[in-house]
Amino acid sequence: MSRGNVTVIGAGMVGICCASYLQRARYQVTVIDPLAPGSACSFGNAGVIAPGACLPLAMPGLWRQVPGFLLDPLGPLSIRWRDLAGSLPWLMDWLRTSSPARARQISAAMRSLHRPAFDCLEPLLRDAGAADFITRAGQLYVSSHRDTVLGSPLAVELLREAGVRTEHLGPDEVRQLEPTLAGVRSGLLFPDNGHSKNSYRVVQRLAEHFVQRGGTVVPDAVKGFDIASDDVTTVIGACGIYPAGTSVVAAGAWSDRLAGQLGTKVRMIAERGYHVTAADSGEMPNRVISHVDHRIAITPMDIGVRIGGTVEIADVDAPPNFARAKKLLEIGRAVLPGARLDNVTEWMGPRPSVPDGLPVIDRSPHLRNVIYAFGHSHYGFMGAAPTGRLVADLVSGETPFIDAKPFSLARLS
Structure with a gap:
C-alpha cells in the first residue's frame, strides 16, 4: 500500500x-x-565512485591562485570574464570556506556522505540488473612534477583523519600498475575506489x-x-x-x-566540466587515473576512454567553449601516448555547486x-x-x- x-x-x-x-x-x-x-x-x-572523497576544492591558500583563474581561459580552473560580475558573490563565499577550520568541517561532511556510496548504490543496481556496470578497481592519482601527489600537508591530515586507505607509489610502481601512462613521477593509489563503465x-x-x-x-x-x-x-x-x-x-x-x-x-553556480570520449582507443588504463597537474580524470569505459574534468565558472546557459575539450585531448595524447585518440566526441555539462x-x-x-x-x-x-x-x-x-x-x-x- x-x-x-x-x-x-x-x-x-x-x-x-x-x-x-x-x-x-x-x-x-x-x-x-x-x-x-x-x-x-x-x-x-567521469563515473568515479570514491568512498574516501573528502578533500574540499577550496583548500587553504586558494586565494593565491585566483589571478591565474582569470588569465588562463583553458587552465584547470578558469573563470569566464563575461560572467565574472555574476559569479563574484559566489567566489567570495567560496574563498571564505577555504580556512583550515572550515576545510576540516567540509571534509568530515564529504566523508559521511561518500563513505556509504557503494553500500547505497549496489542494492539499486542489483535490483535493476545493472551491477556489472560498476567496478571496484581503485583510483590512481598521479603527478608528473611532484615527488608526492598531495602537495598540501592538510590534505594528508584530512585523509588520515578520515581513515582513507592509500598507497604511495614511485614511478616504477606506477608503471607496473598502469603501463599505458607516460611521464609519471609519483602516484597515490586509493584501492577502495571504483568507477562506472557507463554512467549514462x-x-x-x-x-x-x-x-x-x-x-x-x-x-x-x-x-x-x-x-x-x-x-x-x-x-x-x-x-x-x-x-x-x-x-x-x-x-x-x-x-x-x-x-x-x-x-x-x-x-549556486555552474562549475562547467568538459570531456572527450575516444571510441576504439585501443590502450586504456586499468582504473580511473586522476592527474593532479591537470585536474583531469581518465576513465576506462565500455564506450572507450573518457578524459574529463577541469572547472569553468560560467553562467549555466552560456555557450560551451570547446577549446577546453580540445585541450583535454591534447593532455590525453601526452599522458596516453599509445592510445588512439582520433574518433572522439566532445561534451560539456554544468555541475551544480554551492560555495562550500x-x-x-x-x-x-x-x-x-x-x-x-x-x-x-x-x-x-x-x-x-x-x-x-x-x-x-x-x-x-x-x-x-x-x-x-x-x-x-x-x-x-
Missing part, C-alpha cells in the same frame, strides 16, 4: 536515486524532467527499473508551483499540471531557480512538503545513492541514516 505521492523534479543520477529509494519506501513517485533520464551532467561525468546507462537502467516497478517518468519542464497554506499543491509544467504530495527538487544546476520560486534563495562544495539535502524552511537535494558539485554520481536514501528518510520521517545537519540550508545563511 502506498504511503503517499511524491514528485521528484530532475531525472539525473541524484533525482533517479531519490525516486528509487522513495519507491522502495512505498511511495508512489513521479519524476519530471524535460530531458530523458541521465541526459545532462549524468551523461558525461546506469541512470537509464535505474530509471527503467523504477518504471517497471510502477514509477512514472514525465518528459516536461517545470515552470512553477501553486502554493496554499505553506504547502505546494500543484507542480506546473510546460505541458501539464501535477498534483503534489511531497515535492523533491533535484534538478541539478537549475535547482536554484526552482528553489527561488519556492521562497528559498541559494547561491556540499550539497543541500534538507526540508524547505518555508514549505512543509518540499525537500531539496541538489548542489553536489563534482560528486553527484557518487553522492546520488546516499542522497536518495537520506531524502527517503526525510520524507518518511525516519531517523536519517547519516547526520543531515552538514547538508542543511541553515549553514548557508
Whole structure:
C-alpha cells in the first residue's frame, strides 16, 4: 500500500536515486524532467565512485591562485570574464570556506556522505540488473612534477583523519600498475575506489527499473508551483499540471531557480566540466587515473576512454567553449601516448555547486512538503545513492541514516 505521492523534479543520477529509494519506501513517485533520464551532467561525468572523497576544492591558500583563474581561459580552473560580475558573490563565499577550520568541517561532511556510496548504490543496481556496470578497481592519482601527489600537508591530515586507505607509489610502481601512462613521477593509489563503465546507462537502467516497478517518468519542464497554506499543491509544467504530495527538487544546476520560486534563495553556480570520449582507443588504463597537474580524470569505459574534468565558472546557459575539450585531448595524447585518440566526441555539462562544495539535502524552511537535494558539485554520481536514501528518510520521517545537519540550508545563511 502506498504511503503517499511524491514528485521528484530532475531525472539525473541524484533525482533517479531519490525516486528509487522513495519507491522502495512505498511511495508512489513521479519524476519530471524535460530531458530523458541521465541526459545532462549524468551523461558525461567521469563515473568515479570514491568512498574516501573528502578533500574540499577550496583548500587553504586558494586565494593565491585566483589571478591565474582569470588569465588562463583553458587552465584547470578558469573563470569566464563575461560572467565574472555574476559569479563574484559566489567566489567570495567560496574563498571564505577555504580556512583550515572550515576545510576540516567540509571534509568530515564529504566523508559521511561518500563513505556509504557503494553500500547505497549496489542494492539499486542489483535490483535493476545493472551491477556489472560498476567496478571496484581503485583510483590512481598521479603527478608528473611532484615527488608526492598531495602537495598540501592538510590534505594528508584530512585523509588520515578520515581513515582513507592509500598507497604511495614511485614511478616504477606506477608503471607496473598502469603501463599505458607516460611521464609519471609519483602516484597515490586509493584501492577502495571504483568507477562506472557507463554512467549514462546506469541512470537509464535505474530509471527503467523504477518504471517497471510502477514509477512514472514525465518528459516536461517545470515552470512553477501553486502554493496554499505553506504547502505546494500543484507542480506546473510546460505541458501539464501535477498534483503534489511531497515535492523533491533535484534538478541539478537549475535547482536554484526552482528553489527561488519556492521562497528559498541559494547561491549556486555552474562549475562547467568538459570531456572527450575516444571510441576504439585501443590502450586504456586499468582504473580511473586522476592527474593532479591537470585536474583531469581518465576513465576506462565500455564506450572507450573518457578524459574529463577541469572547472569553468560560467553562467549555466552560456555557450560551451570547446577549446577546453580540445585541450583535454591534447593532455590525453601526452599522458596516453599509445592510445588512439582520433574518433572522439566532445561534451560539456554544468555541475551544480554551492560555495562550500556540499550539497543541500534538507526540508524547505518555508514549505512543509518540499525537500531539496541538489548542489553536489563534482560528486553527484557518487553522492546520488546516499542522497536518495537520506531524502527517503526525510520524507518518511525516519531517523536519517547519516547526520543531515552538514547538508542543511541553515549553514548557508
